[in-house]
Amino acid sequence: MANDFDVIVIGAGPAGYHSAIRSSQLGLNTAIVEKWLDSSGAAAYGGTCLNVGCIPSKTLLEASHKFVEARDEFGHIGIKLSKLSADIPAMMKRKDRVVSDLTAGVSSLLKTNKVEQYEGIAKVLGNGEVSIAMHNQEKAKLTAENIIIATGSVPIDIKPCPLTENLIVDSTGALEFDSVPKKIGVIGSGIIGLELGSVWSRLGSEVVLLEALEELLPVCDSQVSKEAAKEFKKQGMDIRLGARVTGSHIKRGKVEISYSRGDEDQREIFDKVIVAVGRRPYTNDLISPEAGVSLDERGFIAVNEYCMTDAPGVYAVGDVVRGPMLAHKGMEEGIMVAERIAGKLPQVDYDLVPSVVYTHPEIAWVGKNEEDLKAAGENYSVGVFPMRASGRAMANNDTSGIIKVIADKVTDRLLGVHIIAPHASEMIAEAVIAMEFKASAEDLALTMFAHPTLSEGLHEAALAVSGHAIHVANRKK
Ligand code: FAD
Numbered sequence: 001m002a003n004d005f006d007v008i009v010i011g012a013g014p015a016g017y018h019s020a021i022r023s024s025q026l027g028l029n030t031a032i033v034e035k036w037l038d039s040s041g042a043a044a045y046g047g048t049c050l051n052v053g054c055i056p057s058k059t060l061l062e063a064s065h066k067f068v069e070a071r072d073e074f075g076h077i078g079i080k081l082s083k084l085s086a087d088i089p090a091m092m093k094r095k096d097r098v099v100s101d102l103t104a105g106v107s108s109l110l111k112t113n114k115v116e117q118y119e120g121i122a123k124v125l126g127n128g129e130v131s132i133a134m135h136n137q138e139k140a141k142l143t144a145e146n147i148i149i150a151t152g153s154v155p156i157d158i159k160p161c162p163l164t165e166n167l168i169v170d171s172t173g174a175l176e177f178d179s180v181p182k183k184i185g186v187i188g189s190g191i192i193g194l195e196l197g198s199v200w201s202r203l204g205s206e207v208v209l210l211e212a213l214e215e216l217l218p219v220c221d222s223q224v225s226k227e228a229a230k231e232f233k234k235q236g237m238d239i240r241l242g243a244r245v246t247g248s249h250i251k252r253g254k255v256e257i258s259y260s261r262g263d264e265d266q267r268e269i270f271d272k273v274i275v276a277v278g279r280r281p282y283t284n285d286l287i288s289p290e291a292g293v294s295l296d297e298r299g300f301i302a303v304n305e306y307c308m309t310d311a312p313g314v315y316a317v318g319d320v321v322r323g324p325m326l327a328h329k330g331m332e333e334g335i336m337v338a339e340r341i342a343g344k345l346p347q348v349d350y351d352l353v354p355s356v357v358y359t360h361p362e363i364a365w366v367g368k369n370e371e372d373l374k375a376a377g378e379n380y381s382v383g384v385f386p387m388r389a390s391g392r393a394m395a396n397n398d399t400s401g402i403i404k405v406i407a408d409k410v411t412d413r414l415l416g417v418h419i420i421a422p423h424a425s426e427m428i429a430e431a432v433i434a435m436e437f438k439a440s441a442e443d444l445a446l447t448m449f450a451h452p453t454l455s456e457g458l459h460e461a462a463l464a465v466s467g468h469a470i471h472v473a474n475r476k477k
């Protein structure tokens with residue numbers, strides 16, 4: 001009997017909808033199943049990223065940053081304002097509109113691309129079969145030669161701090177406060193803790209971050225994470241490293257958190273607590289044992305470098321598989337799988353996945369950092385440019401941060417670029433392109449950058465690798 005579809009994609013987050021659209025573009029008869037319902041009970045596409053992740057968080061980060069600029073910086077550049085205030089309900093309403101416009105956009109892109117949409121909960125049964133418990137109470141069973149699982153991830157809970165309606169929340173709850181809490185405790189100073197901590201700190205909350213590790217942002221180059229710690233301290237965020245949360249207690253509408261730090265047990269009362277201790281792959285009731293799809297020891301769906309699972313014809317992409325939990329990593333995997341199903345041979349370059357933390361200044365990096373290279377015993381050269389020496393940064397009244405370029409000592413090939421600076425999220429793309437094309441630091445140094453731009457800092461850092469930066473003293477060789 002013929003299959004209903006060539007491809008069934010489960011999950012319409014960034015990984016899933018990219019793979020569905022590309023599958024259909026390549027002439028494959030494609031269906032997508034999505035279970036997300038928005039607060040009004042309507043089906044919503046775009047997954048974590050569009051509904052409760054990248055997009056709403058960046059909308060609030062931008063709005064809160066503009067508020068801080070107006071409050072603290074406009075005076076320095078000759079703009080006088082009186083009676084400034086943050087209208088939180090209006091900010092939230094706009095954030096919700098950005099989200100609904102984009103999620104509707106994904107649904108309409110799927111339609112335009114002739115992807116059949118099913119709204120409900122899918123399960124992989126084996127032999128190319130997928131069952132769907134549809135939101136309209138109907139049940140469906142579909143077959144396809146290829147199944148792409150893209151069910152994403154959900155926040156991790158911790159026992160000492162269970163979520164409690166509107167008081168102890170996860171990242172989703174922290175995007176929905178209807179007024180500025182006086183004092184917020186954030187458990188975990190990873191990417192979500194720092195981004196959402198920044199939003200509420202900018203809008204006026206006192207923010208205390210309790211981080212279990214002894215180091216801030218150990219995934220970053222340590223010179224960058226030290227700069228970041230200084231900047232966050234200046235902004236008033238109180239980051240307490242080595243803090244292990246041991247319990248929580250609701251007392252008269254507030255939350256008391258107990259934690260240990262060194263030998264001391266401490267307690268602190270907060271108006272709200274945000275738990276941001278990481279995310280886990282979402283595979284609840286997703287796969288029948290007959291399907292032959294295995295999970296790895298951390299609960300991710302086990303896949304090879306082409307995102308093939310142990311079961312022939314079943315693939316998995318995005319947060320539900322190993323690798324960084326980033327929207328763009330999932331998108332590229334989704335596209336790779338669709339193209340491989342269609343007979344093409346693309347690969348994802350996992351060494352060149354850019355990372356960005358959207359604080360102010362932004363932090364962005366690609367490739368290896370100094371600690372990675374030291375541990376691997378590699379010989380490398382470094383060029384650093386401080387943004388305080390950038391003409392454009394001065395003109396912009398924002399000179400925070402550095403740009404650091406690391407290259408192989410012998411071949412000069414770029415090994416990593418690490419930025420903490422305004423607009424680092426945009427500048428890192430220049431480094432990714434250079435590294436994709438296997439450029440050397442000299443290639444970047446010989447490239448002409450427009451003046452005055454922040455990107456000139458990347459040019460100068462590349463020049464500094466060989467001791468030829470113009471606007472700064474070069475590192476001693
Ligand atoms: P998801 O986006 O999680 O989508 C999975 C989809 O599958 C969901 O819609 C879910 O409803 C659906 N689903 C699950 N099970 C089933 C089933 N059985 N049947 C049908 N449907 C199912 N990443 C970045 O790169 N940049 C950022 O700035 C960024 N900011 C973030 C901010 C926050 C607050 C959070 C929480 C995350 C952020 N991320 C960011 C991470 C990013 O959101 C994820 O990496 C990305 O959404 C993963 O995409 P995905 O398609 O794999 O999974």
Ligand code: NAD
Nearest residue numbers: 188189190191192193210211212276277278279325356357
């Ligand atoms: P994370 O892994 O970035 O940070 C979690 C932090 O919590 C870590 O520093 C960890 O040491 C700490 N922690 C863990 N358990 C703890 C405990 N019991 N007490 C105190 N601290 C504890 O995770 P996240 O910030 O929750 O983000 C989840 C994922 O979402 C990330 O992997 C990231 O890839 C993705 N994300 C990306 C972006 C972006 O790209 N800008 C933004 C938000 C989220």
